[in-house]
Amino acid sequence: MNTVVVSVGGSIVVSDEPNIDYLKHLTALLNRLSQHFKLFVVVGGGKIARQYIALGRDLGLDEDRLDQLGIDVTRVNARAIAYLLGTSNIEIPHTTDDVIRLKNPVVVMGGTDPKHSTDTVGAEIAEKTHAARFVNATNVDGIYDKDPNKFPDAKQLKEVSIDQLIAQYGTKWGSAGKNIFMDEPALAIIKRAKIPTFVVNGKRLDQLECAIRGQPFDGTRILV
Numbered sequence: 027m028n029t030v031v032v033s034v035g036g037s038i039v040v041s042d043e044p045n046i047d048y049l050k051h052l053t054a055l056l057n058r059l060s061q062h063f064k065l066f067v068v069v070g071g072g073k074i075a076r077q078y079i080a081l082g083r084d085l086g087l088d089e090d091r092l093d094q095l096g097i098d099v100t101r102v103n104a105r106a107i108a109y110l111l112g113t114s115n116i117e118i119p120h121t122t123d124d125v126i127r128l129k130n131p132v133v134v135m136g137g138t139d140p141k142h143s144t145d146t147v148g149a150e151i152a153e154k155t156h157a158a159r160f161v162n163a164t165n166v167d168g169i170y171d172k173d174p175n176k177f178p179d180a181k182q183l184k185e186v187s188i189d190q191l192i193a194q195y196g197t198k199w200g201s202a203g204k205n206i207f208m209d210e211p212a213l214a215i216i217k218r219a220k221i222p223t224f225v226v227n228g229k230r231l232d233q234l235e236c237a238i239r240g241q242p243f244d245g246t247r248i249l250v
C-alpha cells in the first residue's frame with residue numbers, strides 16, 4: 027500500500043471558527059482513502075496559532091518560545107482531527123521518528139520543534155516513509171506567481187520546479203507564524219528526497235481527493 031502524507035493547513039481546519047460540516051467531510055474522506063493508502067496527516071495551527079504568537083511577540087518572547095506556542099496549537103488541532111477521525115492515534119507524537127512507527131491506517135501529527143512549520147514535519151515524514159507523494163492542502167488553489175490574497179490578477183501555476191521555488195524563497199525559516207504556501211525548510215527536504223509534491227485547496231474536497239490519489243487535480247505540481 028502506498029504512503030501519502032497530507033499537510034492540512036491550520037487555516038482550513040480553523041479559520042475564524044471550526045467549520046464542523048467541513049471537518050466531518052474532510053475526516054470521512056481521509057477515512058475512506060485510508061482503505062487504499064497509508065495516510066499521515068499533519069495538522070497546522072492556523073489563526074489561533076498566529077494569535078498566540080502575536081500575543082507572545084507583544085510580551086517580548088524570543089522566537090523559539092513563539093514557535094513553541096504555535097506547536098502547542100498544532101497539537102490541539104491534531105487531537106481534534108484525531109477525535110473526529112475515530113480511527114487514528116489519539117495521542118499526538120512529538121517526533122517524526124515516533125509517528126512513523128504507528129500502525130493505524132490514518133496517523134495524525136502536529137508540530138515538532140521550533141524553526142519550521144508543520145509543512146517541514148510533513149516533508150520529513152514523506153522522506154522517512156518514502157511516501158509516494160506529499161500533498162499540501164492549503165486555502166488557495168495551489169501556488170501563484172504572486173500572493174492571490176493580495177493581488178486579484180495573480181496567476182495559478184500548474185507546475186513549478188523545486189529549483190525555481192528555492193531560487194525565489196530560499197530554504198531558511200523566516201519567523202514564527204509566517205504564512206507562505208509552504209515553509210522554506212520543507213523545500214530543501216522535497217529537493218533532497220525528490221518527493222513528488224502537490225499543492226491543492228484543501229477546502230475543495232474533490233480536488234484534495236484527486237491529489238491524494240495521484241490523479242489530475244486543480245492545483246500545482248512541484249517538479250522534483
Ligand code: UTP
Nearest residue numbers: 036070071072093096137138140143144202203
Ligand atoms: P503551522 O504549521 O500552522 O504554520 O504552524 P503556518 O504556515 O503558520 O500556518 P498554516 O497552518 O499553514 O496556515 C504555526 C506556527 O507554529 C510554529 C511556527 O512558528 C509556525 O509558524 N511551529 C509549527 C514550529 O515552530 N514547529 C513546528 O513543527 C510546527
